[in-house]
Amino acid sequence: GIQVEQSPPDLILQEGANSTLRCNFSDSVNNLQWFHQNPWGQLINLFYIPSGTKQNGRLSATTVATERYSLLYISSSQTTDSGVYFCAATGSARQLTFGSGTQLTVLP
């Protein structure tokens, strides 16, 4: 099946800083999603983005399907942005496969 790799595994920022999270995938994708897992374990949908660029407030995402990667940008980070960010992709097997996540800590 498709392989999904995320980097970096851990990221510590000062409040107000910008960051970029990366997701590489091993095959062409039908679905690419970014999630934020809050401290209570709930997965919050950020973007459904198999290709192209989307923006939602301070967050934006870009997927370059031909080069098999996606980027999540967080601008002017806040302490509430802390948590784990997951990328997940569906390939030809049509099962959503998750990366191992990026643990983001935003310090006040």
Place this chain on the structure above:
Amino acid sequence: DGGITQSPKYLFRKEGQNVTLSCEQNLNHDAMYWYRQDPGQGLRLIYYSQIVNDFQKGDIAEGYSVSREKKESFPLTVTSAQKNPTAFYLCASSIGPDGELFFGEGSRLTVL
């Protein structure tokens, strides 16, 4: 409100007992999924169902069973054959196999 409801949120079980986790959705989605998450890890697919009365094994199906008798419901049974059942279990649904996935709040199972 439309969404996915999982119950119970917390569950304790003795070794050797089966336990069933409930997942109900009112989003009119055809596809439903069960994932397992261990501490500090990503999510792994247990079972999925693309349509009523049909389901497929995911990557870690051993020791689990499911049913899909109704479109809205996809219960997961953790059997005594599952060697390490303590984990966080997440149910999800989507309109189709490539559609956007939405998750419930999860169920934390602890085996004593």
